[in-house]
Amino acid sequence: MEAVVRVVVTSICMSACYSGAEATRDVNLAWQGRSRAELEDRWGAPADTGTAGNLGMMHWSHVNTHVELPSGGGSVAITPTRFDIDAAFRPGEVWHTTTGVAALIDATNTITRVEGASLRWGPPNDANLHWGAIFGMHVGLGRLDTTPTPLPSGNLYIGGMLGPTLGLVGTTSMVAGLASAGGAMAFGWGIGAQWWPINRLWVRGGPALLLVSDPGFNNTRLRPGVATGASYAFVKVGRFALDLCLDLTAGPSTVFGSVGVGANLN
Numbered sequence: 669m670e671a672v673v674r675v676v677v678t679s680i681c682m683s684a685c686y687s688g689a690e691a692t693r694d695v696n697l698a699w700q701g702r703s704r705a706e707l708e709d710r711w712g713a714p715a716d717t718g719t720a721g722n723l724g725m726m727h728w729s730h731v732n733t734h735v736e737l738p739s740g741g742g743s744v745a746i747t748p749t750r751f752d753i754d755a756a757f758r759p760g761e762v763w764h765t766t767t768g769v770a771a772l773i774d775a776t777n778t779i780t781r782v783e784g785a786s787l788r789w790g791p792p793n794d795a796n797l798h799w800g801a802i803f804g805m806h807v808g809l810g811r812l813d814t815t816p817t818p819l820p821s822g823n824l825y826i827g828g829m830l831g832p833t834l835g836l837v838g839t840t841s842m843v844a845g846l847a848s849a850g851g852a853m854a855f856g857w858g859i860g861a862q863w864w865p866i867n868r869l870w871v872r873g874g875p876a877l878l879l880v881s882d883p884g885f886n887n888t889r890l891r892p893g894v895a896t897g898a899s900y901a902f903v904k905v906g907r908f909a910l911d912l913c914l915d916l917t918a919g920p921s922t923v924f925g926s927v928g929v930g931a932n933l934n
Contacts, residue, residue, distance in 0.1 A: 669772065675837070679896055685828070685829075685830065686799050686800075686828075686829040686830055686831050686832065686884070687787075687799045687800040687828075687829070687889070688787075691787060691797070691799035691800070691832070692787050693786060694724075694788055694791075694797055694798060694832055695782075695786045695787060695790065695791045695795075696781075696783065696786050696791055697784040698785075698791040698795040698797060699771065699779050699782045699786075699791070699865070700779055700780065700781065701778060701779065701780070702775075702778070702792055703777055703778060704726075704773050704777040704778070704779065705770065705772075705777070707726075707771060708726075709777060709781040710789070710790065710792060710793060711790075712728075712877070713729055713764075714726035714728050715727055715728055715729050715837075716824065716912075718803050718821055720772055720857055720918035722775075723772045723773060723774060723789065724772070724773045724774075725770055725771070725772055725773075726768045726770065727769070727771075728767060728768065728769050728770075728772045728789060729767065729768040729769075730766070730767045730768075730788055731765075731766050731768050732766070732767060733762065733763075733764055733767045734760040734762070734763050734764070734864070735760065735761075735762050736760050736762075737760050738756070738757070738758065738759050738760040739757075739758045739760075739789040739893075740756055740757040740758060741755070741756055742754060742755035742756065743755075743920045744769070744860060748776065750915075752801065762889030764795070764931065767785045767786070768784050769782065769783065769784030769785055769786045769788075770783050770784055770790060771780075771783075776899060778856040780896060784882075786805060787799070787897065790906050790907070792868055793867075793904065793905075793906075795867065796832065796833055796864055796866055796867040796878050797830060797832045797833075797865060797867075798833065798835065798845070798907075798934050799829050799832070800828065800829060800830050801826070801827070801828050801934040802825075802826070802829060802835050802862070802932070802933060803825070803826045803828055803932065803933045803934070804824060804826075804899070804911075804913075804930055804931070804932035805822070805823075805824040805930050805931060805932075805934065806822055806823050806827050806899075806911075806924050806926075806930030807820065807821075807822040807927060807928050807929070807930065808820075808821060808822065808825070808913075808927050808928020808929060809820075809821060809926060809927060809928070810843035810844065810845065810915075810925055810926025810927070810928075811843065811844075811845035811924065811926075812843060812845045812880070812923070812924040813852055813881055813921070813922060813923040813924065814845070814852060814922075815844075815845025815846055815847045815851070815883060816846075816847060816883055817845060817846040817847065818845060818846075819844035819845055819846055819851070819884060820844065820890050821841075821842060821843040821844055821926035821928070822842055822926065822928060823839065823840065823841035823842070823897070823913070823915045823926060823928075824840055824841075824862075824870070825837040825838065825840075825862070825897075826838055827862070832862045833863060834862070834863050834864075835861070835862040835863075835934075836859070836860075836861060836862070837855070837859070837860055837862050837872065838857075838858070838859055839857070839858045839859070839860055839874075839876070839895055839897070840855070840856065840857050840858075840871070841854075841855065841856045841915050841919075841925050841926065842855055842918060843855075843856075843924040843925065844853075845924075846862065846883075848883070849882075849883035849884045850883045850884035850885065851883065851884075852877060852880075852881050852882055852883045852884070852885065853881055853885070854878065854879065854880040854881070854917070854922065854924040855877050855878070855879040855880075856860050856876045856877070856879075856893065856895050856924075857877050857919040858874050858875060858893075858894075858895035858917075859874050859875065859876075859879070860872045860873050860874025860875075860876075860896075860922070861873065861874060861895075867900070867901075867904065868900055868901040868904055868909070868911075869894075869898070869900050870898070870899050870901075870934070871895060871897070871898045872895075872897040872898070873894065873895070873896045873897075874894070874895060875892070875893075875894060875895075876892075876893045876894060876895035876917060876919075877890065877891075877892065877893070878890065878891045878892070878893040878917060878919045879920065879923070880919070880922045891916055891920050891921075892917040892919060892920070892921060893918055893919025893920075893922070894916075894917070894918055894919070895915075895916075895917045896916050896917070896918075897913060897914060897915045897916065897931075898913070898914050899911045899912065899913040899914070899932070900912055901932070907933055907934060908931070908933060909932040909933075909934060910929065910930070910931060910932075911929065911930055911932055912925070912928075912929055913929070913930055914926075914927050915927075915928075
C-alpha cells in the first residue's frame with residue numbers, strides 16, 4: 669500500500685504544470701489597473717524608481733545565492749609491474765543571480781503594466797491565483813456513522829495546480845470515533861480535483877479507497893468510496909493560509925468525516 673501511495677503522490681506532484689512563465693504572466697496581468705499603494709503594501713518599497721517615457725517606473729530585485737559543494741574522486745590500479753594512483757578534486761563554487769520585476773504607473777498612480785519574474789512577490793491578496801505545488805494538513809475532531817462520540821482526527825493533501833484555480837491532489841484521512849461497543853477507525857486514500865471558486869475557498873472531490881472498522885475494531889474491511897472536502901481560509905498571506913476544513917468520505921454502508929483547522933501552502 670505504501671508503495672502505491674508513493675507512486676500516486678509522485679505522479680500528482682509532477683502534474684503541477686501551472687507554474688513558471690504561465691503563472692508569471694497571469695500574476696503580471698492581475699496587477700494591471702491596481703493602485704501603486706496596493707502594490708507597495710504587497711511587495712514592499714521598490715529598490716529604485718525612474719521613468720519610462722511619460723510613465724513612472726518602479727523596480728524590485730532579489731539576489732539569489734547558489735552553492736555548489738566541493739567534490740572529488742580517485743582510483744588506484746595495481747599490477748605486477750605498475751602502481752597507478754589517479755585523483756581529482758573540484759573546488760566548490762558560490763555564485764549569485766538576480767531576479768527582477770518592474771511596474772509601470774501612470775500619472776494617477778495606477779499600474780499600467782508589470783514585467784519580469786513576479787512570482788516571488790505574488791499577485792494581489794484578493795486575486796484568485798494559485799500555482800505550483802500545493803499542500804495542506806488539518807487536525808480536529810471526527811467520527812464514523814457508527815460512533816456517536818467524536819475523537820481526534822485529521823487529513824492532509826499534496827499535489828499541484830493544473831490552472832490558476834484547479835488543482836489535482838492526493839489525499840489521506842484518518843478518522844476515529846467511540847461507541848458503547850468500543851472505538852473504531854477509518855482511513856481514506858484518494859485522488860481528487862481541488863477547485864477555488866474564490867481565493868479563500870476551495871472544494872474537492874474524487875474517488876478513494878477506504879479501510880473501515882466497526883466499534884471494538886471489528887469487521888475491518890476495504891471498500892471503494894468517494895472523498896470530498898471544503899475549506900475556508902480565515903488567514904491568507906500570499907500562498908500561506910490558515911483555514912477551517914470539512915472532510916467527508918463515504919462508501920458502501922459507511923460514512924466518516926472530520927472538522928478541523930490547518931495550515932496550507934496554496
